[in-house]
Amino acid sequence: MPLLELDHVSYSYHSKSGETYAVSDISFQVEKGEFIAVTGPSGCGKSTLLSLIAGLISPNEGTIRLNGSSQYKETTNIGYMLQKDHLFEWRSVYRNVVLGLEIQHKLNETAAAHVQKMLETYGLARFADARPSELSGGMRQRAALIRTLALDPELLLLDEPFSALDFQTRLSVCDDVASILRKEKKTAILVTHDLSEAVSMADRILVLSDRPAHLHQILEIHYDKPDMTPLEKRSAPEFQKYFNLLWKELNTHG
Amino acid sequence: MDNRKTSVSHQAYLDGITRRQRRIMVIRILIFVLFLALWETAVRQKWIDGFIFSSPSRVLGTFAQMWRDRSIFLHTGITLLETLTSFLLVVLIGTGFALLLWYSTELSAVLEPYLVILNGLPKSALAPLLIVWLGANMKSIIVAGISVAIFGTILNLYTGFSETDPDEIKLIYTLKGTKKDVLTKVIIPGTVPLLISIMKVNIGLCLVGVVIGEFIGAKQGLGYLIIYGSQVFKLDWVIMSIVILCIIAMGLYAMINCAEKLYLKKR
Numbered sequence: 001m002p003l004l005e006l007d008h009v010s011y012s013y014h015s016k017s018g019e020t021y022a023v024s025d026i027s028f029q030v031e032k033g034e035f036i037a038v039t040g041p042s043g044c045g046k047s048t049l050l051s052l053i054a055g056l057i058s059p060n061e062g063t064i065r066l067n068g069s070s071q072y073k074e075t076t077n078i079g080y081m082l083q084k085d086h087l088f089e090w091r092s093v094y095r096n097v098v099l100g101l102e103i104q105h106k107l108n109e110t111a112a113a114h115v116q117k118m119l120e121t122y123g124l125a126r127f128a129d130a131r132p133s134e135l136s137g138g139m140r141q142r143a144a145l146i147r148t149l150a151l152d153p154e155l156l157l158l159d160e161p162f163s164a165l166d167f168q169t170r171l172s173v174c175d176d177v178a179s180i181l182r183k184e185k186k187t188a189i190l191v192t193h194d195l196s197e198a199v200s201m202a203d204r205i206l207v208l209s210d211r212p213a214h215l216h217q218i219l220e221i222h223y224d225k226p227d228m229t230p231l232e233k234r235s236a237p238e239f240q241k242y243f244n245l246l247w248k249e250l251n252t253h254g
Numbered sequence: 255m256d257n258r259k260t261s262v263s264h265q266a267y268l269d270g271i272t273r274r275q276r277r278i279m280v281i282r283i284l285i286f287v288l289f290l291a292l293w294e295t296a297v298r299q300k301w302i303d304g305f306i307f308s309s310p311s312r313v314l315g316t317f318a319q320m321w322r323d324r325s326i327f328l329h330t331g332i333t334l335l336e337t338l339t340s341f342l343l344v345v346l347i348g349t350g351f352a353l354l355l356w357y358s359t360e361l362s363a364v365l366e367p368y369l370v371i372l373n374g375l376p377k378s379a380l381a382p383l384l385i386v387w388l389g390a391n392m393k394s395i396i397v398a399g400i401s402v403a404i405f406g407t408i409l410n411l412y413t414g415f416s417e418t419d420p421d422e423i424k425l426i427y428t429l430k431g432t433k434k435d436v437l438t439k440v441i442i443p444g445t446v447p448l449l450i451s452i453m454k455v456n457i458g459l460c461l462v463g464v465v466i467g468e469f470i471g472a473k474q475g476l477g478y479l480i481i482y483g484s485q486v487f488k489l490d491w492v493i494m495s496i497v498i499l500c501i502i503a504m505g506l507y508a509m510i511n512c513a514e515k516l517y518l519k520k521r
Contacts, residue, residue: 103435
């Protein structure tokens, strides 16, 4: 059984000036442990797709099932990383990281130990009592990731989480996140408009069309040595091939 | 900063800053002293009439005499008490009401024009009404103080609440939070700096309202002393009261500043 299953999902926004179709008839499945990238022209409804999966909004038509159930919102944690880290300046790094646990009243000793371990593993233990403003952009994004992982989510949604970073930080945070997700054995869906990011991180790439977004194509990505980090993949021979393929797809149909 | 020895040019730069600050301080004090000296001399040389314009020495004399008969403590204390009470009520009622408006967008849509009109209304126009309705007592003066500051507080705080980054709210919902979590984890802590800056304005506004109230319906307080003094031509009282009001305004502002520093250090 796939972990996540979208079945003919459509969604439209309502406003005074009319109805905007954001997502139209999208179906796909995600297996456990997969890394999916979603890409498409800007404003095509990629973020709407994540909000639908996260259960923040409900589809007008179609169903979304997690582990076979469409009533997953109450019972399952889905991690959601936004474009900006939104670490709250009035909380210390540690208190930011445990925000989700605090909200769900799950901040017990086991959870605190888990968080502590992640802070140590990902080089933030020293900054636990610091203010978010004392962290670098990359560290902030790692803290935001730990905040998401602290709730032990079944599925991770990443909504262009690197786009606010400068290029150099972006490459290294990309590597960090990829290795963290692999180590924690997480399933993830990454929304990005950066093609090289998609090609270097994902197992499969969903190409969406212009608004209303429908699924244009699914591109399978295979590297000879799949254990490479995203940065290493960027210099692998397959990278250019997939990049060009994706570029062509977007330009002919996007 | 690192611990290397400061270079000569940097030391000169730092010295320059210190000198500039000292110069500004000296000029400030000088202006004050010169003003007092000029005022005193003008009265002594009969350039202006001390009976109408008072003078620093007459103000000091009046102050000393009222200190001895303790009446100064009564008037200052009453005004201070009324100001602080109305200020506290403004903060409590204003925050509560702004939260209510944030919670119910429908209510805020309904009430918005009323709030805008009430905020724009010169509140001194209300003071005579309050005296008639509530009587010439402390209650109506406190209400007068509240009326000056409350509507602006509600509007500004509500705007602050509504301008919270929608993504920060979305974050709480992705962590399975409720509207209550949005309120306690994002909206309230996020608007504390705004609340403090609103409080800085409010404390002065409350003082204005209280003095207006005392003008019209009081038997005690600095506002009363100003009105009564002007009616019986004891202008020494009037000017002394104004000076005390200046000092109170400064003190109250400093108090909020202290609270702000404390908050910034604590968080």
